[in-house]
Amino acid sequence: MIPLPTSIKSKKVSDNLVIFEIESLYPGYGVTIGNALRRVLLSSLDGAAVTEVKIKNVPHEFATLPGVKEDILHVLMNLKQLRFKIFTDEPQIAILKVKGEKKVTGKDFEKNAELKLANPELHIATITDKNTEFEVEVKVEKGTGYRFHDVTDKKDIGVIGLDAVFTPIKKVNYTVENMRVGKRTDFDKVILEVETDGTINPEEALGESLSILISHFSFLYEDMGFESKEEKVVEAKEEIETVEEIEEIETEEKPKKAKKARSTNSGPAAAKKKTK
Numbered sequence: 001m002i003p004l005p006t007s008i009k010s011k012k013v014s015d016n017l018v019i020f021e022i023e024s025l026y027p028g029y030g031v032t033i034g035n036a037l038r039r040v041l042l043s044s045l046d047g048a049a050v051t052e053v054k055i056k057n058v059p060h061e062f063a064t065l066p067g068v069k070e071d072i073l074h075v076l077m078n079l080k081q082l083r084f085k086i087f088t089d090e091p092q093i094a095i096l097k098v099k100g101e102k103k104v105t106g107k108d109f110e111k112n113a114e115l116k117l118a119n120p121e122l123h124i125a126t127i128t129d130k131n132t133e134f135e136v137e138v139k140v141e142k143g144t145g146y147r148f149h150d151v152t153d154k155k156d157i158g159v160i161g162l163d164a165v166f167t168p169i170k171k172v173n174y175t176v177e178n179m180r181v182g183k184r185t186d187f188d189k190v191i192l193e194v195e196t197d198g199t200i201n202p203e204e205a206l207g208e209s210l211s212i213l214i215s216h217f218s219f220l221y222e223d224m225g226f227e228s229k230e231e232k233v234v235e236a237k238e239e240i241e242t243v244e245e246i247e248e249i250e251t252e253e254k255p256k257k258a259k260k261a262r263s264t265n266s267g268p269a270a271a272k273k274k275t276k
Contacts, residue, residue, distance in 0.1 A: 002026045006181075010203065016170075018202035022190040023179060030176035030188030037192060040209040041172045043145050047199060048086040048115075049164035051147075052139035052155070053079055061160050067132025068125050075125050080162050082106055083118040084140045085199040090114075096136040102127055104134060115140060118198030142166070169205060171195040 006024040013019060025033060053076060058065055063072050070078075086092060094117075095110045104127060107120035127134055143166035155161060173193045181187040194202040 002029075005029075016198050016202065017193070017195045020190075020192040020194065020202075020206060022192065024181050025188040025190060027186045027188060030190045034174035034176060034190045034192060036213060037206070037209055038172045038174055040212050041169050041194065041205060042167060044212055045168055045200070045205060045208055046142060046144050047166040047168040047197075048084045048140050048142050049147075049166045050079055050082050050084075050138045050162055051091075051141045051149075051164045053160045053162060054137040054156075054158050055160075056133065056135035058160075059158055065132075065134070067127055067129030068134060069128050070125050076160065076162065078122065078124045079136070079138060080165070081119070081122055082138070083168075083197040083199055085116040085118060086114060086140060086142050087116075088114045089142055091139055091141045094138045094140055096124075096134070096138075098127065098135075099133045100127065100130045116199075168197050168200045169194070170197050 003024070003026060005022050007022075009021045009023070011019045011021070022030075022033065055065070055072065055075070058072055061072050061076055065072065068075070082094075084092075084094070092112055092114050094112055094115055096104070096108050097110070098104055098108055104124045105120065106117050106122040106124065108124075109117060109120075124136075125134060141164065143164060145167055147164045147166065149161040149163045151161075153161065171193070172195075175191045177189045177191065178185060179187050179189040192206075194205060196202055196205055
């Protein structure tokens with residue numbers, strides 16, 4: 001039987017970057033495990049993204065706003081980089097209102113109990129006129145992977161749709177190295193580098209990815225009619241409990257049978273038998 005890996009170690013580089021090392025993988029399994037985890041991490045984790053933007057006095061994305069240094073396309077690209085953690089399945093609105101000369105960043109958004117901004121230092125726009133009012137509403141939705149903006153979807157005047165990057169993973173990279181196990185030197189070691197956007201930590205991201213893979217393999221295994229290991233364990237426990245119950249009943253019955261036997265040997269019938 002192919003041996004399982006012996007351990008997984010983690011090295012924390014920063015709050016959002018961790019390097020994992022999976023050791024003693026059977027030859028060839030480094031690429032199998034590494035590639036599967038990388039694809040799931042990048043494509044299958046839930047996250048939140050800005051999907052719609054509404055800027056006061058801006059009818060479309062090709063307009064300009066007096067008193068704002070950046071053009072609207074540049075502002076939209078900045079808004080697209082906002083990384084929110086959302087605590088509900090319903091879409092949420094984040095509002096930003098500023099006036100006067102200043103550099104506008106993510107921390108200028110009004111607080112929303114259902115949203116938490118992971119990168120409040122993100123630059124959004126530069127206001128160069130003290131009389132300029134800059135008001136923005138962004139719609140934040142929960143989703144998975146990447147979603148293109150549907151240009152055929154009708155929206156209200158002034159509402160600009162954006163392509164949405166929901167995945168909370170910024171970067172995943174893996175390498176496979178040889179390592180010694182016993183006398184063999186061809187076993188694999190996977191070095192997996194995971195960087196997130198701050199809405200989830202790398203350990204949680206890897207755990208969710210492993211859970212997704214396990215769920216798929218478990219379904220396929222059970223759907224083919226094979227009995228899962230957990231079911232076998234439950235059946236074995238039930239058999240043990242049944243045997244223990246039988247032994248307990250037999251243990252309780254033995255004194256009763258012995259008492260009955262003594263009663264029979266010492267009663268009138270036994271005395272009569274002795275007289276004969």
